[in-house]
Amino acid sequence: MTSTAQHPLSTDEPIDSFDHEEEDDEEEARDIVSDDLPPMLSVPSMRSRRVSVSAESIQPSSISPQEYVVHPKTNDQRQRINEAIANNFLFKNLDDDQAGHVVDAMAEKPVSKGTVVIEQGAEGDFYYIVESGTFDCFIQKPQEQDKNKVTSYGPGGSFGELALMYNAPRAATIVATSDGVLWALDRITFRSILMDSSVRKRRMYERFLSEVPILRSLEIYERHKIADALEPIQFDDQEVVMREGDVGQNFYLIEDGEAIFYKTAEDGSQKEVNRSYKGDYFGELALLHDNPRAATVVANGRLKCVTLGKKAFTRLLGPVMDILKRNSENYHAILREATQND
Numbered sequence: 001m002t003s004t005a006q007h008p009l010s011t012d013e014p015i016d017s018f019d020h021e022e023e024d025d026e027e028e029a030r031d032i033v034s035d036d037l038p039p040m041l042s043v044p045s046m047r048s049r050r051v052s053v054s055a056e057s058i059q060p061s062s063i064s065p066q067e068y069v070v071h072p073k074t075n076d077q078r079q080r081i082n083e084a085i086a087n088n089f090l091f092k093n094l095d096d097d098q099a100g101h102v103v104d105a106m107a108e109k110p111v112s113k114g115t116v117v118i119e120q121g122a123e124g125d126f127y128y129i130v131e132s133g134t135f136d137c138f139i140q141k142p143q144e145q146d147k148n149k150v151t152s153y154g155p156g157g158s159f160g161e162l163a164l165m166y167n168a169p170r171a172a173t174i175v176a177t178s179d180g181v182l183w184a185l186d187r188i189t190f191r192s193i194l195m196d197s198s199v200r201k202r203r204m205y206e207r208f209l210s211e212v213p214i215l216r217s218l219e220i221y222e223r224h225k226i227a228d229a230l231e232p233i234q235f236d237d238q239e240v241v242m243r244e245g246d247v248g249q250n251f252y253l254i255e256d257g258e259a260i261f262y263k264t265a266e267d268g269s270q271k272e273v274n275r276s277y278k279g280d281y282f283g284e285l286a287l288l289h290d291n292p293r294a295a296t297v298v299a300n301g302r303l304k305c306v307t308l309g310k311k312a313f314t315r316l317l318g319p320v321m322d323i324l325k326r327n328s329e330n331y332h333a334i335l336r337e338a339t340q341n342d
């Protein structure tokens, strides 16, 4: 394997886009060839733009059982970890053994207000999960003096995965804004057990999410976080995706195919009110307004979607909530018109 890689934070050279439709292959997905790395963030590194990568950056690390890192824990600590990771998508697909190794390997790290947990440009050593406290994330762009706050984290939040996934310098600085407790997971355990499915999903959905109009205004990093949370789902021709009046749990993006929307008219008949295609979304109304589903959705031909659960929808689509709400007002008007006219 080559030893010179496109820096994942670099933006000055085109990077081959990844076509997820052709790329569902396990072996290929494991092969984290740097040329395929996403253009990532608009934050060039504070160090050299090109880094030499060892074999470690090309494939997930593997460790033998005798190499597992173990920090002995009390039951109370285990329980606190389980609460902190309950909504973390990186932990979702682990089997019991893997989950056990990851929990064993975590080290408790109390931090006091003002501590710089991660410094932009530094080498990546740990992935952090927040048990308690608040943390701000800042990015300093190359020619700018000031750092920009890009996000903040509270309990259940996590950060520090990028440098470990891509063997890149830290992309941001993280500062504790209160006293708190972090759980730190070493890079070897992270790479060997946790990162595989996340890297695969981020790569798999990168192009698709960048082409979804509602998500275009998001930063690449925000779309990566959405990719972590996506669940694929498929429907056969004429299969009902949701029924008018149901309680809404999920938000849907169409990856491929066609969905037809029906609404019950005043005379009780089902009226087609809309059709949606690749890149469109639906299912947002019930989540935005806590209302029952406003329409019945049926697959026309095979329909391939990805979904976000309600919590992830609220958290990850926060930056586009206003657009979603504005669109939903127009949409209400269209639906009303369609069911009232004729």
Ligand SMILES: Nc1ncnc2c1ncn2[C@@H]1O[C@@H]2COP(=O)(O)O[C@H]2[C@H]1O
Binding pocket: 041, 118, 124, 137, 139, 150, 151, 158, 159, 160, 161, 162, 163, 164, 169, 170, 171, 172, 173, 174, 219, 221, 222
């Ligand atoms: N917009 C962003 N760009 C890059 N990193 C971010 C951003 N927002 C949050 N982060 C987190 O900040 C962390 C800094 O360390 P890492 O680069 O290892 O991983 C990074 C991400 O977990």
